[in-house]
């Protein structure tokens with residue numbers, strides 16, 4: 656690590672136990688995000704107080720179960736996503752994200768929140784996920800923020816009543832939802848956005864299905880993939896349900912592709928304001944939306 660960063664970390668190490676959430680967030684201003692990520696992966700013994708403040712990483716198995724890869728490979732994708740959402744949020748709103756209230760919808764094991772807390776004081780970060788195991792892992796590994804279990808068909812959110820979010824992100828969530836749940840989530844998240852709030856979701860493009868064909872553990876046939884691609888071409892939406900329990904009469908979770916036109920036609924009261932993607936994770940398009 657560069658001496659400059661070691662010096663800055665030593666200064667934070669000496670005072671972090673006496674700082675409040677805002678002061679901690681400000682203290683990390685001179686620590687680049689890549690170093691902040693490395694601290695979480697390596698947990699260097701030279702900085703026991705910082706390491707104690709940081710959440711622990713879950714096992715590689717947990718990371719792979721939720722997100723398909725683990726540790727440095729996954730961290731590189733996460734870093735790209737965080738850099739994209741932070742810079743795009745600033746570019747659209749011209750407001751500092753450090754004073755905003757943030758929701759990570761479908762937060763899983765807290766992959767995004769763990770890095771987001773470099774930019775946003777932890778008392779302004781919220782996370783929800785309907786899978787109780789996700790929230791349990793977050794709690795076991797001390798992911799910061801206010802975390803709640805949500806519904807699989809989330810017509811409301813379990814966050815404090817009346818609380819609106821300046822920025823809501825849903826990474827790799829709309830890439831898994833049935834059409835009915837997609838529409839419910841879009842409506843609920845819109846209703847929880849502040850007036851100029853931004854919603855960032857990721858979606859799979861049609862090209863995802865050719866990639867899925869080669870996923871050994873999926874066992875998709877050529878004809879099934881053709882059907883899914885045909886559905887995407889025809890209505891802009893394709894869903895391959897996983898073998899899961901039905902909720903309100905249908906499987907809500909699987910693999911999903913969606914076109915931008917589908918969002919324009921079906922996400923009522925929301926406008927697309929930016930589209931991004933990163934080459935390290937090229938089958939996740941990042942779509943930024945604002946209330947119409």
Ligand SMILES: C[S@@+](CC[C@H](N)C(=O)[O-])C[C@H]1O[C@@H](n2cnc3c(N)ncnc32)[C@H](O)[C@@H]1O
Pocket residue numbers: 721722760761762763764765766767783784785786789805806807808809825826827828831832836840907908
């Ligand atoms: C692929 S994981 C992504 C987790 C996290 N966003 C990340 O990027 O690391 C998908 C997450 O969506 C959650 N999920 C499933 N159905 C959901 C729903 N109806 N509403 C919100 N989240 C849901 C799952 O429990 C899981 O944690």
